[in-house]
Amino acid sequence: MSADAAPARPAARPGPRVRLPVAELRSWAIFGALAVAAWEAASRLYGQPYLLPAPSAIAAEFREHWPLVLGYAAITSQEIVVGFLAGALAALLCAMVFLRLPRLVEDFLYRVIVTLNSTPFVALASLAVVWFGLGLQSKIVIAGMYTFFAVLYTTHKEFISVEVIREQLMDIYNATWWQRIFLLKIPSALPIIFVSLKGGVMAAVNGAIVGELFGAFEGLGYMILDSRYVGNTVRVFLAAVFCTAIGWLLLGAVTLAERLLLPWHVSMAGRR
Amino acid sequence: MTAAVTAPIIRLEAVSKTYDLPRAGARGAADRALNVVYDLSLDVQPREFVSIVGPSGCGKTTALFMLAGLREASAGRIEVCGRPPREAVRAGLSSVIFQQPVLFEWLTAEENVLLPLRMRDARWWAWPARRGRYLAAARRALETVELSGFEHYYPDALSGGMQQRVAIARALTLDPQVLLMDEPFGALDEITRDRMNLELIRLAEARGLTIVFVTHSIEEAVFLSDRVVVMSRGPSPATGSSVVRVLDVGLPHPRQLALKEEPAFFQKVREGREALRQTQGVA
Incomplete structure (x- = not known):
């Protein structure tokens, strides 16, 4: 090989390689430490722990009640994870089914979904609690619903916007409908699907908390509501911190999956 | 090369193509018909290399x-390897190479080539x-x-010329008799293009390929070719066909780069250019 044979970018071999983003973690740690210190200082200067409790107070609260808090966090995480997975899977399947439906039916269903999507989620969430009870199911349904809408639009749009010439290539190879889905549409939509999944994770966290606020006997959302009634702001903050932590962990998991599944994508350049 | 005794491997008989263009603002139905190919007849012999040149928009x-079965002819008859074009391409008898490589960027070079x-x-489980x-x-x-040694590279990491080579390799996997190429090297620099041209000639001879090659470079x-078909925008006044001239x-053979310095080559290029110039007044 000569002249034009030099690869534009060296050593882009397959096989996902996930390196711990050390530099990024370090800057987050520094940023976090600074933010917590500033918060602690602000809280002490302000001198009204009921309104702005210090991180040290929140930590003390956690030390005292950790079995309860961790138990609640586990319940909420369960709702989020199951709801998110179910919602994302349903959205993917729905986007696939849409491709199969006659135009008229697709149009109709699309309108139903647009209508549902423009109904305030909170209203739908309160209904879900009425329909599915105060237990886990209603929260899973709500978290799933939040995720479903976040993922469906994007995925459907991506499925129908595959480049014409690629479809023609599939024509030439006499591809079946399933081959088009699994060898062309899903892989080419995957980068954008992942963007919507990241939004979906956050939506699922919101959904589960909203569900718990509408009626539950356990979970972080319940803890927020209950603590607020009795004026325990520290514990509200503690619940919020755990919600954020769960969101981050799940976002990290989705990002990890993205790096494993999309080693070829431009956004992974330099990470190879 | 142009042995008229054998049966042609590609036949176009009085082929026309009209596109129905929906006008902006018009609802659904076709509003204006656009003719792009008029009365095109052409026989291509096995192992022949035929190029089609013409100005942009000549069809x-x-x-x-x-020929690739990706568009339906509005009138006339097309046969590739004795079959309708769509069947020929689906049976792997003919293969298409586009202007762009159209590789799947989530597959390595090797997986792209395996795709057909x-x-x-x-049955995916049998794969x-x-x-x-x-x-x-x-x-x-x-x-x-x-491209040995580049099997595991993603298209993204390959140069434009290398990507087009992968596309050619992919087109060859089903061992076609006919290669249909649409300005395959249009995006490449001249040196790379020369190299690709030589390789294509070598490949065509080694594999006994019949090639139809669209380019705008006379x-x-x-x-490259045994024959050059010069097309015009709109029908030529003399014949009513899109074809202005077929240049022998x-x-x-075999073609070498040195040929490009010879008077015989210049003469043919000039002839082609003249024919091409005739197309200018038409549309």
Whole structure:
């Protein structure tokens, strides 16, 4: 090989390689430490722990009640994870089914979904609690619903916007409908699907908390509501911190999956 | 090369193409018909190299797409390897190479080349077993286009010329008799293009391929081809056909780059250019 044979970018071999983003973690740690210190200082200067409790107070609260808090966090995480997975899977399947439906039916269903999507989620969430009870199911349904809408639009749009010439290539190879889905549409939509999944994770966290606020006997959302009634702001903050932590962990998991599944994508350049 | 005794492998008989263009603002139905190919007749012999040249919008790509079964002819008859074009391409008898490589960027070079073989059987669970069997063929195809060692690269990491080579390797995996190429080297620099042209000639002769090659470069067409079909926008006044002239090149084989310095070559290019100039007044 000569002249034009030099690869534009060296050593882009397959096989996902996930390196711990050390530099990024370090800057987050520094940023976090600074933010917590500033918060602690602000809280002490302000001198009204009921309104702005210090991180040290929140930590003390956690030390005292950790079995309860961790138990609640586990319940909420369960709702989020199951709801998110179910919602994302349903959205993917729905986007696939849409491709199969006659135009008229697709149009109709699309309108139903647009209508549902423009109904305030909170209203739908309160209904879900009425329909599915105060237990886990209603929260899973709500978290799933939040995720479903976040993922469906994007995925459907991506499925129908595959480049014409690629479809023609599939024509030439006499591809079946399933081959088009699994060898062309899903892989080419995957980068954008992942963007919507990241939004979906956050939506699922919101959904589960909203569900718990509408009626539950356990979970972080319940803890927020209950603590607020009795004026325990520290514990509200503690619940919020755990919600954020769960969101981050799940976002990290989705990002990890993205790096494993999309080693070829431009956004992974330099990470190879 | 143009032995008229054998049966042609490609036949176009009085082929026309009209596009129905919906006008902006009009609802659904076609509003204006646009003719792009008029009364195109052409026989291509086995192992012949035929180029189609013409100004932008003369329908050369449309003609090629009709040969590939990607567009339906509005009138006339097309046969490739004795079959309707769509059947020929689906049976792997003919293969298409587009202007862009159209590689799947989530697949490595090797997986891209394996793609046509993978599609041949709808049973996805059978693929892992079949893959091993086909791998040798894919590696050979990559070797033919001088890409050994790049099997595991993603298209993104390859240069434009290398990507087009992968596309050629992919087109070769089903071992076609006919290669339909739509300005395949249009995006490449001149040096790379020359190299690709030479390789294409070598490949065509080694494999006994019949090639229909669309380009807008008359020089490239003359250098590569046995015959050059010059098309115009709209029907030519003399014949009513899109074809202005079919130029017999008649230069010696195998073609070498040195040919480009010879008077005989210049003469043919000039002839082609004159024919092309005639097309200017038409549309």
